[in-house]
Amino acid sequence: MPALRTEAVTAGYGRSPIIHDISVTAELRSVTTIIGPNGAGKSTFAKTLVGILKPMSGRIFVGDTETTKLPGHEIPRRGLVYVPQNDNVFKRMSVRENLEVGGFVSKADPSERIDELFQIFPDLAKAKDKKAGFLSGGQQNLLAIARALMAKPTVIVLDEPTAGLSPAYTSVVWEQIERISQLDTAALVVEQNVERALKHSNYVHIFVAGRSHVHGPAEEIAALDLPSIFLGRSVADQPA
Numbered sequence: 207m208p209a210l211r212t213e214a215v216t217a218g219y220g221r222s223p224i225i226h227d228i229s230v231t232a233e234l235r236s237v238t239t240i241i242g243p244n245g246a247g248k249s250t251f252a253k254t255l256v257g258i259l260k261p262m263s264g265r266i267f268v269g270d271t272e273t274t275k276l277p278g279h280e281i282p283r284r285g286l287v288y289v290p291q292n293d294n295v296f297k298r299m300s301v302r303e304n305l306e307v308g309g310f311v312s313k314a315d316p317s318e319r320i321d322e323l324f325q326i327f328p329d330l331a332k333a334k335d336k337k338a339g340f341l342s343g344g345q346q347n348l349l350a351i352a353r354a355l356m357a358k359p360t361v362i363v364l365d366e367p368t369a370g371l372s373p374a375y376t377s378v379v380w381e382q383i384e385r386i387s388q389l390d391t392a393a394l395v396v397e398q399n400v401e402r403a404l405k406h407s408n409y410v411h412i413f414v415a416g417r418s419h420v421h422g423p424a425e426e427i428a429a430l431d432l433p434s435i436f437l438g439r440s441v442a443d444q445p446a
């Protein structure tokens with residue numbers, strides 16, 4: 207059973223749909239990435255998964271639990287957490303306090319989990335008493351990811367976790383994403399850098415104009431003429 211499964215999800219703001227019939231699965235211990243042009247509906251899909259938007263039709267499952275109609279605050283408890291692109295840490299709290307807040311979802315003492323995460327994110331361990339607002343942009347993104355992991359989620363949804371980062375730190379963040387996906391988590395990532403997505407993901411969806419236009423294992427997607435797909439041409443139009 208996939209960690210996350212959507213069946214023909216259609217959603218949008220107000221009455222008009224922005225994304226149409228999106229069927230995606232994300233498996234444990236793998237990275238599934240959504241790429242596509244600006245305005246394709248990638249963030250809209252992420253927001254629908256986490257209950258910020260409710261689907262107009264279609265269904266969403268986290269493991270065997272249907273989350274389609276659950277209120278947003280219930281969804282992390284069912285194992286799906288979300289890291290938004292911006293404003294994803296409490297800047298006036300220390301690194302450690304940010305992680306403690308992330309632990310509120312579970313009733314257990316957070317210290318043990320914090321120690322585990324400090325082993326995975328040594329940069330954060332070094333800065334544990336610093337106010338999050340004093341970290342670099344890349345470190346803040348890692349903190350946001352670590353905070354989401356406090357809940358030991360089955361699925362982590364990351365919206366452009368590398369936006370605005372230097373190429374060097376982009377590599378660090380992607381390496382961490384690959385690493386955490388190995389910890390019995392499914393990572394679903396929105397990424398605007400196609401090369402990075404292909405390099406670090408197992409499975410890729412290309413969204414164009416609100417639809418999952420083309421999808422497949424990263425190696426297969428890498429072999430396609432992506433610029434023409436981004437313009438909305440179909441795989442059938444590809445040169446052989």
Ligand SMILES: Nc1ncnc2c1ncn2[C@@H]1O[C@H](COP(=O)(O)OP(=O)(O)OP(=O)(O)O)[C@@H](O)[C@H]1O
Nearest residue numbers: 219224242243244245246247248249250251398413
């Ligand atoms: N809060 C909103 N209310 C109404 N329309 C919105 C809202 N947010 C986004 N949209 C519209 O939905 C469409 C898809 O936007 P979305 O943010 O999902 O795209 P995206 O693929 O994430 O783009 P980007 O790569 O720029 O982040 C766009 O036409 C956008 O104008």
Ligand SMILES: [Mg+2]
Nearest residue numbers: 248249250365
């Ligand atoms: Mg977006």
